[in-house]
Amino acid sequence: NAGVTQTxxxxxxxxGQSMTLQxxxxxxxxxxxxxxxxxxxxxxxxxxxxxxxxxxKGEVPNGYNVSRLNKREFSLRLESAAPSQTSVYFCASxxxxxxxxxELFFGEGSRLTVL
Amino acid sequence: DQQVKQxxxxxxxxxxxxxxxxxxxxxxxxxxxxWYKKYPAEGPTFLISISSIKDKNxxxxxxxxxxxxxxxxxxxxxxxxxxxxxxxFCAASEGSNYQLIWGAGTKLIIKP
Numbered sequence: 001n002a003g004v005t006q007t008x009x010x011x012x013x014x015x016g017q018s019m020t021l022q023x024x025x026x027x028x029x030x031x032x033x034x035x036x037x038x039x040x041x042x043x044x045x046x047x048x049x050x051x052x053x054x055x056x057k058g059e060v061p062n063g064y065n066v067s068r069l070n071k072r073e074f075s076l077r078l079e080s081a082a083p084s085q086t087s088v089y090f091c092a093s094x095x096x097x098x099x100x101x102x103e104l105f106f107g108e109g110s111r112l113t114v115l
Numbered sequence: 116d117q118q119v120k121q122x123x124x125x126x127x128x129x130x131x132x133x134x135x136x137x138x139x140x141x142x143x144x145x146x147x148x149x150w151y152k153k154y155p156a157e158g159p160t161f162l163i164s165i166s167s168i169k170d171k172n173x174x175x176x177x178x179x180x181x182x183x184x185x186x187x188x189x190x191x192x193x194x195x196x197x198x199x200x201x202x203x204f205c206a207a208s209e210g211s212n213y214q215l216i217w218g219a220g221t222k223l224i225i226k227p
Contacts, residue, residue, distance in 0.1 A: 106158025
């Protein structure tokens with residue numbers, strides 16, 4: 001059982017380069033999320049998708065774009081990477097978004113370094 | 116300004132003893148609280164949750180206590196086992212809001 005799969009696991013970029021983080025879940029969940037985790041801080045929500053075809057900004061959306069390609073896949077794009085985007089990125093999914101989000105299922109994380 | 120705070124970055128406990136992890140929050144509108152556990156190089160995994168209508172929820176060795184008047188929750192692990200060594204995050208949400216607000220985490224080390 002794969003659960004939530006993120007690729008790539010590691011990436012080094014130069015300032016100004018672009019890249020896309022891919023995420024797929026096989027649990028038939030409606031909602032998907034992208035978080036970033038920085039040292040000494042909790043996870044912060046970048047974007048989320050309550051259901052296929054919808055996306056909404058979270059707490060820290062600047063510098064990012066997302067695409068909910070279908071029910072399974074939710075990608076995060078950095079158009080012009082900046083050193084401040086050096087972080088560990090987590091994709092997550094859940095059955096529902098509104099009300100109690102219930103249990104979130106996370107991928108293993110993608111460590112991104114921007115030089 | 117952090118709405119969810121875990122003031123202890125780390126905690127060391129002897130195997131077999133009780134581990135108590137603490138979390139404070141400032142937003143009185145939070146009504147649902149969760150604890151997640153994270154091993155290195157893995158994503159967080161859900162551990163236990165509690166609704167604000169309760170003051171205690173228990174699941175095996177794990178018990179979460181909620182004190183609404185103090186805006187404080189705690190996670191008790193009894194007895195502590197070596198496999199419990201991990202980073203523990205508390206998180207909170209408000210009503211129909213989709214967004215979880217996370218604490219910075221506490222690293223729990225279980226000593227043999």
